[in-house]
Amino acid sequence: MSFFGNILRALALGAGVAVAAQTAVAQDNPSAVLDEIRASGELKIPVMIGEEPGYIKDPATGAWSGFYVDFLTDLATQLGVKVTPVETTWGNLAADFQSNKIDIAIGVNPNPKRGLVVDYLWEPLFTDAWAVLTPAGKPVATWAELNTPEKTVVVQKGSTMQIVAEALLPKATLTVVEDRNLAIMELQAGRADAMIQSVFDVLQIAKNVGGEVSVPEPMLRNPATLAVARKPGNAGYINFLTNWVQQQRSLGLAQGRLAKSWEDRGIDLSILPDNFSF
Known part of the structure; x- marks a missing residue:
């Protein structure tokens, strides 16, 4: 093998070792994903056209609001980062996770096929x-x-x-x-x-x-859950989100925010069956 061939081979081996080392570090560090989000300064969130009142886009400014955006903004604030909206659809969420376009999804239903690449929180935010x-x-x-x-x-x-x-x-x-x-x-x-x-x-x-x-x-x-990409080092991220969801539900914060959102938009909840609660 030529001198240059040996150099290229050494570089390739070195790169492989570096990737393996990074993966090992992520696996050993349960907060790796949290650290990555904080270091980036942003929480990439999915937003969807025509999905009011969860996602509302201001046609004049392009700004996003809605109760799903409110929930995710609260999470971003606790992490000390900003939210970065990524326009998508429900059907594209798994692909978005795999391509690292989004860091979280909210209001999703547990789905075995998506569950191959996505981790769902067991506790729903609301039902x-x-x-x-x-x-x-x-x-x-x-x-x-x-x-x-x-x-x-x-x-x-x-x-x-x-x-x-x-x-x-x-x-x-x-x-x-x-x-x-x-x-x-x-x-x-x-x-x-x-x-x-x-x-x-x-x-x-x-x-x-x-x-x-x-x-x-x-x-x-219909349980509305949170989901994150399955990757090494996301245990701490899941733990953070699980604690947030339990606080939102146990203190009535999620239910109150949802009820206010619908009330503000003039939506009558009297159609809901008597045996239904969210």
């Missing part, structure tokens, strides 16, 4: 329920009412709504679209009989565009 929006005057009492070939149900691609529909409505015709706005358009155009969303989202949509809100039986609860 809502799956609901449907139908044309005015056409409420739905049970999921079985939609489970016929004559019914067309619209859901968002790669979302938990799609999983719910495929499980409970195998006989229905499913229309899969990229985002919430397209789902609303399908319903408004008369090309769908119902769209599936979490009940809090459905209430927001109904306030804006009209329609009938139903929480069909059997009521399906």
Whole structure:
């Protein structure tokens, strides 16, 4: 082997040793991910167009608000960093984690496929329920009412709504679209009989565009959890987030913030079943 070949080989081996050493350090240091976030000065958070009131974009300034953004800003403040919004969709979250575009996701449902690359917190931040929006005057009492070939149900691609529909409505015709706005358009155009969303989202949509809100039986609860990328050194990060979630729930902070958010937007929560609590 030539002199230069030996140098290149040595450099390659050295780089490999360095990477291995960094990985070992991260595995030994449970706070490695926390240290990385703090050193970067930012917490990269997902934000989504058309997902009010959780994510609200000001068209004039491009600034983001909403209760999910409020929660994540609180976390960033405790870490001593700023929030950096990253526009995405629910279906792209796993890929965003793998490509290091985001540091956290909020309001997500545990998903075995995403669970291959994502760590979910076991304690949900809050719990809502799956609901449907139908044309005015056409409420739905049970999921079985939609489970016929004559019914067309619209859901968002790669979302938990799609999983719910495929499980409970195998006989229905499913229309899969990229985002919430397209789902609303399908319903408004008369090309769908119902769209599936979490009940809090459905209430927001109904306030804006009209329609009938139903929480069909059997009521399906919808845990809204936090998730982080699975990587060496994230144990301390998960511990920090778990303690934050438990404080938010046990002191009523999460429930209070959510109720105020909906109240501020004129959303009536009286549609919620008597046996439901978030």
